[in-house]
Amino acid sequence: MLERISKLTLIILCxxxxxxxxxxxxxxxxxxxxxxxxxxxxxxxxxxxxxKKTLDFRINHRFGALSGGAYEFFGIDRAxxxxxxxxxxxxxxxxxxxxxxxxxxxxxxxxxxxLRQYEDKDDKHPIxxxxxxxxxxxxxxxxxxxxxxxxxxxxxxxxxxxIARKFNKKVSLQLMxxxxxxxxxxxxxxxxxxxxxxxxLRYKIMPSLALNVEYFHVIPGxxxxxxxxxxxxxxxxxxGWHTFQLHFTNATGTFEEGFIAQTSNRWDKGQIHFGFNIxxxxxxxxx
Amino acid sequence: xxxxxxxxILTTLVVSVFISSCYFDVExxxxxxxxxxxxxxxxxxxxxxxxxLHCQNCHSSNFASAGVILDTYAGVRSxxxxxxxxxxxxxTGDAVPMPLLPNAKAPQCAIDKCEEWVKDGAKDN
Numbered sequence: 001m002l003e004r005i006s007k008l009t010l011i012i013l014c015x016x017x018x019x020x021x022x023x024x025x026x027x028x029x030x031x032x033x034x035x036x037x038x039x040x041x042x043x044x045x046x047x048x049x050x051x052k053k054t055l056d057f058r059i060n061h062r063f064g065a066l067s068g069g070a071y072e073f074f075g076i077d078r079a080x081x082x083x084x085x086x087x088x089x090x091x092x093x094x095x096x097x098x099x100x101x102x103x104x105x106x107x108x109x110x111x112x113x114x115l116r117q118y119e120d121k122d123d124k125h126p127i128x129x130x131x132x133x134x135x136x137x138x139x140x141x142x143x144x145x146x147x148x149x150x151x152x153x154x155x156x157x158x159x160x161x162x163i164a165r166k167f168n169k170k171v172s173l174q175l176m177x178x179x180x181x182x183x184x185x186x187x188x189x190x191x192x193x194x195x196x197x198x199x200x201l202r203y204k205i206m207p208s209l210a211l212n213v214e215y216f217h218v219i220p221g222x223x224x225x226x227x228x229x230x231x232x233x234x235x236x237x238x239x240g241w242h243t244f245q246l247h248f249t250n251a252t253g254t255f256e257e258g259f260i261a262q263t264s265n266r267w268d269k270g271q272i273h274f275g276f277n278i279x280x281x282x283x284x285x286x287x
Numbered sequence: 288x289x290x291x292x293x294x295x296i297l298t299t300l301v302v303s304v305f306i307s308s309c310y311f312d313v314e315x316x317x318x319x320x321x322x323x324x325x326x327x328x329x330x331x332x333x334x335x336x337x338x339x340l341h342c343q344n345c346h347s348s349n350f351a352s353a354g355v356i357l358d359t360y361a362g363v364r365s366x367x368x369x370x371x372x373x374x375x376x377x378x379t380g381d382a383v384p385m386p387l388l389p390n391a392k393a394p395q396c397a398i399d400k401c402e403e404w405v406k407d408g409a410k411d412n
Contacts, residue, residue, distance in 0.1 A: 110297075141340060157309070181309060192312075
């Protein structure tokens, strides 16, 4: 299995570099900007990256389930959040770290945009492509301290290829084949590797307001029956340096392993969470 | 060109670290003798540590969410007596399913231990 992953990663990386070389060798006009407003669609990364030497401070907040009713003030009494810092070492490479209250998880990721969509007449560069790899560390106390526990059991990984196209000023689509790997799982009934395919739509309603829909389909049989597919619907409100994202989602995880492999709430049961992402960018290196 | 080489080195490093630290462990196989022992449950030794781990972040004397206090025997006993304790952890009945966030159940062994303790009379032992 390990060999298979290595081969797959190698092939995708080769493809990535080949494609990026191809893109740079052509004499092409302007790149397509703002396929999405920000670097996240709702939970997932988008193909957008921040500018070189920019620090992006992000807070992703998810309240409790609306089904908690008036007593729980429709979820507002409860909250989970991820606080994170993304830093761009180049216009195409971003590194990030974060800490989520979900299972007291630390996470880090590397994101590389290796292909860009261009505004050329014959549509020779129709898509943008980004590779994102992340690692997350669950820092909950061990459930059983008497047994021999391993640090590796705390780690999970995610690898995603993001393929996006901005069709026109209003509509953008993104496809996200994803592999999540968990070092430790409960039972042989499930799988350490979880394959999922994500899709996202952005529809711009007004110049600074857009509707986003994001869905991940987890290939069945890899996770427990109590878990389901994460579906999120939200709005982006852009005000220049700030982007506010307001959304409804059945996922409470705010990192890939959390929302793809551990979403247990269901839309049909009203277990929907209101949430928001706030982003504030700081230029650290001048212009 | 330099940028490209550094990108390749960085990517290779990241990928190697990720792949070298990949494990395919399964709890059932890693801890084959790890059976759930539910004999002679003691409040102090067995139940209280579980409640501390899974419940007391939100239900303690200092932070009594929904008025539920679970860091004292009396507090636990009151939710045992009105049946909300077992209903909450089993996600049954009208009680709010707990733990609420991330809204997943506690491990089955923890639930089994609590059920056995309640069945034995929920003693302060």
